[in-house]
Amino acid sequence: MTEKTITTLTEFKWPQGFASDGVHAGLRKERKDMGWLYSQVPAQAAGCYTTNQFQAAPTALTKKTINVKHELQAMVMNSANANSCTGEQGEKDAATMQALAAEKLGIAPELVGVASTGLIGANLPMDIVKAGIAQMELTQNTAVTEAILTTDLHPKTITVTCEVGGQTVTISGFCKGSGMIHPKMATMLGFVTSDANIAGTQLQALLSAEVDSTFNQITVDGDTSTNDMVVVMANGLAKNPELTPDQADYSTFATALHQVLAFLAQAIAADGEGATKLVEANVKGAANGADGQKVAKTIVGSNLLKAAIFGEDANWGRVMSAIGQTDAQVDIHHVFVWLNGLALVENSRSAAFDEAEMKKAMQAEKIVLDVDLNSGAATGQAWGCDLTYKYVQINASYRN
Amino acid sequence: MTEKTITTLTEFKWPQGFASDGVHAGLRKERKDMGWLYSQVPAQAAGCYTTNQFQAAPTALTKKTINVKHELQAMVMNSANANSCTGEQGEKDAATMQALAAEKLGIAPELVGVASTGLIGANLPMDIVKAGIAQMELTQNTAVTEAILTTDLHPKTITVTCEVGGQTVTISGFCKGSGMIHPKMATMLGFVTSDANIAGTQLQALLSAEVDSTFNQITVDGDTSTNDMVVVMANGLAKNPELTPDQADYSTFATALHQVLAFLAQAIAADGEGATKLVEANVKGAANGADGQKVAKTIVGSNLLKAAIFGEDANWGRVMSAIGQTDAQVDIHHVFVWLNGLALVENSRSAAFDEAEMKKAMQAEKIVLDVDLNSGAATGQAWGCDLTYKYVQINASYRN
Incomplete structure (x- = not known):
């Protein structure tokens, strides 16, 4: 078994089959505040979520959605409002957001995850959310990496590629997080896309193992958010033989995924609220x-x-x-x-x-x-x- | 059993038989930096100490001293220098400080506790410590309550009295603490003196139980110091029948002690570094x-x-x-x-x-x-x- 090279690209790019967008819907004054992420085919999916007892409605919904069969084809997200501690109305709003995105994309709601971040305790203004989803297109731009930011000073993104079973696999991750950072199982919002061919349950095992030494090892202020989640979607379009632990290139993919998660975790710490170092x-x-x-x-x-x-x-x-x-x-x-x-x-x-x-x-x-x-x-x-x-x-x- | 009144005095005063002093030895630029506390007869003593693994030399020495037979006749203390992470030299210096105070007071070193607070990691300048002890007298002033301060804005003191077995018992406490406050078993420096007649082991049981709901429930910044200690000395000069749990007035004394500890703990939180509320x-x-x-x-x-x-x-x-x-x-x-x-x-x-x-x-x-x-x-x-x-x-x- 030869050691395979993992290359970090100088510019962010989406893996095969992924599209996205980010828009200004009106939840914030000027900055982009809504975005989505879409794979042209259903992707295998895995997630890690906050352990805070007051888990926000979108976080709970995404966890429930992924846990059905570890599949996801899209994620829709917003900043400025965490839709957390918002009661039954909050649960309904998260489900409506999921349904609206699914409708516009022409896919089943069960294939859409939802993520929110921002102020805890205010209800989502659903007219703005609806208008935001209506604005969104499927593009190759990176506006979604800006749309999820709150007090972050800049987007945090990374793309790595590696050879797996004779195919080039791309892993691209982005995240937000600046305050209320002291993850226990996951942190804030992190999204990783890949065109790798790997089963959802296998992806979940990998992610769960890797967050312990990456996202769970950062702290900005010792406070654990109600909305934390890291979601990985792998759509298989790289056409590598399915990744299993007994495969020669499995460790290459695991190492590449670790690099992406570690990079994003450190980027959150470096961009901690008010941080200079x-x-x-x-x-x-x-x-x-x-x-x-x-x-x-x-x-x-x-x-x-x-x-x-x-x-x-x-x-x-x-x-x-x-x-x-x-x-x-x-x-x-x-x-x-x-x-x-x-x-x-x-x-x-x-x-x-x-x-x-x-x-x-x-x-x-x-x-x-x-x-x-x-x-x-x-x-x-x-x-x-x-x-x-x-x-x-x-x-x-x-x-x- | 009638409920007994516990009175908080408007001014701090020492219980019967206690004397003290506080001086400027030169560890700080201008403020008082050394003090002591003395009982004319050996007092029953109890202490709680930091759980930080790097317990400072004076903290370890005081714990060892009290644990021999729960007796203490004096405490000598300094601010500006914590004598912590100072190795064998630090242990020798704490012992020397104990011996010098004992010598000047004409009592056995085994009856003297030592407390230091301030910067971690620097050796105590023993010539200054020696000169400081040489300056100290036995007075009724409260200069010692200033001499132990570091970033504290003001001394934290309280005196309560209560009737126990037909005698008036006085309990007087003072403490310092402003930063590195997140006690686990005790906090910073707290000293409580009393003329009550109570066995040292009984006093230890009372103190250990009370710190859990007082000093252990305050936090300024989540950091646990290496030097925390709370010491209680009771010299018995109030001549009340010895306090034991089966005694009618035991709960009055316990409540009065709780009041003193709770007051001091809250005073530390209110005077937290930079605090406005x-x-x-x-x-x-x-x-x-x-x-x-x-x-x-x-x-x-x-x-x-x-x-x-x-x-x-x-x-x-x-x-x-x-x-x-x-x-x-x-x-x-x-x-x-x-x-x-x-x-x-x-x-x-x-x-x-x-x-x-x-x-x-x-x-x-x-x-x-x-x-x-x-x-x-x-x-x-x-x-x-x-x-x-x-x-x-x-x-x-x-x-x-």
């Missing part, structure tokens, strides 16, 4: 994988450390305090920490770093904290961002 | 007490809700999102929330509140969120504060 924690020497993941996520989740990183202050005691807050196995006298390659902590004490050199390292847009717990051979990784004045400003008046 | 969550209708406590603490811990409260924005969806993040039993269609008495959420949907009236209610310095989970008869309570620009500013350059 992406923070990555790489933990090694953990007793087991769960410990490594837990320590990494606690580090990037510490408000105090996030504020210090914003201030470019090498306050390493806050890294130690975060590690010590977990119940992970830690050799408490032999922890090591490096910041962008410079030694910060040696044997649980301050390394003899040069303040000026460290300050300079902290001016980078990406801060990488490498941590050695000296307690085993497992690792863990997580991504977050700094805590800034802008985060407070954005969230002090989100409803206005 | 105290936030209290009162949960009822919980399936059990743990669920109630968990939901209350998750609500006051939500960064998003904290920022909205700073902005006086009635973003009730964030209360729902916080509740839903927990695994507590929730009747998801029948949750009710009130803000300072005004209905905010009814049956998990927006109540028909008047925006202007709600905005006015949010201008108060204390925001009380009453929550009904409709899932049982248990309750829970927690305290926090808003998230402000000032919090970010303070923590962006804490080391400087």
Whole structure:
């Protein structure tokens, strides 16, 4: 078995058979606020959803729809309004949105998923939603990647290709997410399209395994949204032999999918509300994988450390305090920490770093904290961002 | 058994037999930075300590000291430097601080507790510590309540009295704490003195039970410090019959102690770094007490809700999102929330509140969120504060 190349394209493009659109329906003042995604043939589908007990109506509907036979031919989505905590009316509105999109596309409603994001607790203005769907066409543009944004500063997209069973398979993903980011099973809205030939249940198994080390390892503010979902659609038009775990190229596809999910997850952390820096924690020497993941996520989740990183202050005691807050196995006298390659902590004490050199390292847009717990051979990784004045400003008046 | 009155004094005073002092030793630029507390006879003592794995040297030493026979005659403390993550030198320094105080007081080192708070990771400058202890006297002033402060804006003190077995017992507490506040077993530094006659082990049982509903239910930023401790000293000079659970006045003393701990815990939340408002969550209708406590603490811990409260924005969806993040039993269609008495959420949907009236209610310095989970008869309570620009500013350059 030869190792196959996975190529990241410089520009986003849709896999074979996918079309989409994004429009300004009127839910927001000026920016695009509705979009859809369509495959010319029904696609195999998989999803992961928020674990928040108040799951929003569109999230619940999409989960129910996908779970029937892991098939989907379209997704319709809107920003500005989360259709969450909206009671029975909210459930009806999500179903109407599904039906309207299905009608315009000429497919069964059971093949349409629905996603909403934005303010919690307001009912969807259905006249605007209806007008928005009426406007939408089937195009090759990427307007849908803008239409799902809320406080995000820019769309987050990626396309990778790989060879599978002699065919070129394309995987394209996009997502939104900036605040209320602390996923437990999935995060905010993420959509991955592919022309790969793979069964829906197999796709679900792959996705469920991969979100744990990607979307579930990012945090912006420790709050888990009511609307989180990641959906993958694979329509088989690449005509590769069906992907199963015993196939030679299965691992190539799995790795390519992981790359897409990891890229999107990190892009959300980097575009966290008010963020000026992406923070990555790489933990090694953990007793087991769960410990490594837990320590990494606690580090990037510490408000105090996030504020210090914003201030470019090498306050390493806050890294130690975060590690010590977990119940992970830690050799408490032999922890090591490096910041962008410079030694910060040696044997649980301050390394003899040069303040000026460290300050300079902290001016980078990406801060990488490498941590050695000296307690085993497992690792863990997580991504977050700094805590800034802008985060407070954005969230002090989100409803206005 | 008649219900006994518990009186909160308008001014702080020390219980019988206690003396103290606070001085400027030079660990800080201008403010007082060292203090002590002394009882003319050995006092029965109890403590609760941080669960952070990197327990600071003074915290570990005090725990070890108290655990020998639950006796203490003095405490010596400093601010500005936490003596945490300081290795063997840190352990030696804490022991030296204990020995120097004991020597000057003419008592055994085994009767002296040590507490430090401030920056993690720097060694204590022992010449300054030594000079500070040399300066200290035994007075009735309250300078020690200032000497332990870091980013706190003001000392947090309380004195209550109650009748126990025909004698007047005084309980006086003070504490510090403003950032890195998310206690698990105890918080920051809290000291309670009393002239009550009660065995140390009994005092320990009382304290351990009471911290769960007081100090453990506050959060400023979700970070658990390495130095947390609450210590109670009772010297018996009130000459009440020894307090045991089968005694008529035991519950009076327990209630009075609870009042002191609850007051101090709330005072820390209200004086949270950069805070402009105290936030209290009162949960009822919980399936059990743990669920109630968990939901209350998750609500006051939500960064998003904290920022909205700073902005006086009635973003009730964030209360729902916080509740839903927990695994507590929730009747998801029948949750009710009130803000300072005004209905905010009814049956998990927006109540028909008047925006202007709600905005006015949010201008108060204390925001009380009453929550009904409709899932049982248990309750829970927690305290926090808003998230402000000032919090970010303070923590962006804490080391400087």
